[in-house]
Amino acid sequence: MKKLLVLSTAAMLSIGALSGCGKEDNKSAEGSNGETKLTLWYPEGNTSAAYQEVIDAFNKEHDGEIEAEIEFIPRGNKYAYEDKISAAATSNTLPDLVAMDGPNVANYADAGIIQPIDGMIEEQDQFVDSVIKQGTFEDKLYAISPMESTVALFYNVKMLEEAGITPPKTLEEAWTWDEFYAAAKKLTNKEKGIYGVNWTLDYGEWIIYFTGPTVWSNGGSFIAEDGSKADGHVNGPKTVEALKYLQKFTKEGLVNLQPTPTEFEDGKAAMMLMGSWEWAKLKDYPDTEWGITYYPKSPNGEQVSPSGDWAWGVSTSAKDKEAAAELLNFIHTKENVLKLAAVEDKPPARTDAFTELAEWDKEPLNVLKDQVLETAHPRPLTTSYPVLSTKYGQAVQNIFLGGDVQEELDKVAKEVDTDIDRKN
């Protein structure tokens, strides 16, 4: 009997030890000396060091009151970061402040994992419209970001000169579709293996982000304004027309479907449709002289450019909302916005920050500034955004490989509408 007792105790202890493993306190809690603890998640990247500095400065200022801890999560080139947020939401282990890509705001807000931050943001009128629009869901502000982004057309100065092409210098003169297509065609040199344009084809968020302006500029859309229906929008005539236009580039071999990551930098592509963050990387290739011009516009539409960067929201598991607001505002002061934006040379999301950056008034960065301030367009706000982004991305890939535009986009509409119905 004694032996049995010993054994069963041992067995129970082993179970106890097991259940002990899983315990992790990730929520805001009172620290040992009475200070509030705040946790933050941000995707790992070039800004990590700068963010760490901002958080350290915050902790110094609030010594003994609030202690913030930021964790950098690897992102990968797909949706690894979003997967982590989903998993944390399920197990109730979300941090107090969570960074998210702009278009996910609606999905997270609708699921109730982030809470409104209406009235929490100081000097909210200083932020550019696109940031506020992207962070708003059902008339409430849920997220805000210190930086913005855009996509512009980078070009190889020498190649364009040789071909006798002068890129537009002002927003009003921005290339129309036909002009852009003609330039790409002229610059493509199949014998030398030079492509007219380079655009990345990854399997994540990028596709809807970089092709969006072509669609919007043509008067097309991805989903109804209220997010209730994709049919007639993502497969509507204007959207189809826009993608048929882009398909011309791949059909005629003006774009490499499997480019090397440095095709433009190596002089194997004359132009590049790329994110605003890319120009900082181009500094590493001093042999290639480059410039930036505006995102081409549809002949029957307005000038549009993509927008959206990593935005901060407050999760519903945040206990101390006041402390969270304090930290949120600290990250978004003019000084810190400038500091963070400087790391990747991203455009700041505050108009008053731009005035401090003389460099952004000159070529080539003025192009990016113009786009952020004048033509930025947020991505669609819908709770079915993950389905839309994924299915649209897959459809566009098929389109670039020669698929039928209408047929592919019809499939997207059907999938998205199924998802919308499921949620209602």
Next chain:
Amino acid sequence: MEKTVTPIQVERKTLTYETQKRWLGIAFSLPALVLLFTFLILPVMLAFGYSFMSYNMLNPDGKEFTGFDNYIRLFQDGIFLTSLKNTLYFTALVVPIQSAVALGLAILVNKKVKVASLGRVFFFSPVVTSMVVVAILWTFLYNVDSGLINHALNFFGIENQPFLLSADQSMNSIIFMSVWQAAGFQMMIFLAGLKEVPEELYEAAEMDGASVWQKFRNVTLPSISHVTGFVLIITTIQAFRLFIQPYVMTNGGPSDSTKTLVFMLYENGFQFRDVGYSSAIAVVFFFIVLISSLILKKILKQ
């Protein structure tokens, strides 16, 4: 008067040796059983339950019972049928090819020469490399313009092939690289089987004047039949789980030509956060694998 004494049954205070042994066995296996239950049996049971629910991953409190809705939707979903077809196609090709290649390699490196052990290392090294790394490398090899494979084909006068960019070639390209990556593992198992075959059998066959083929057909194959059965079953189960290659190399495209059941499960579960629907896929997938393994076992027995 005589007192009647009812016999009192005295309970034994000490356990018999047998009972002690049984309890000891249970106690020792308890940690393993608990782990197995928590991480295998429980999730399977939960998935089964979730497959009858509408369940948004971000909103666990909002789940509700919806009966067979997920299954009805699943069998009407064109992508599910495509994924099923692709998975079966992959399995049907990979299992025989990979097993044959593995057996061939095993026979090759079973020779008693010094190069053989070097060969073992060569053929086994892709197995220890992470599949993600292998998949990324092969994406470069399959590149249309600058890929090594197309350069080699050009050398023999064959035009550039689209490989991963073509709906007709993408799955075959993935099959080829999968066989290359995984055959080394089955080779090792076959090799262990080959080492067991008694040398005398070959000597006897030689005395009878058997050719190389006859020796292989009548000595080697029957002697390693139990190993072959094992290899076929694990390869089948592995093949059904195809995910990393399409995830890294093609994203299920072009035109869903490399979309598999597990890919679809991941996409719906994690990206679209539709836990109910992806659980239904998991349940159907579970039964497909189970039935296939049972059929295979039956065939192998004959």
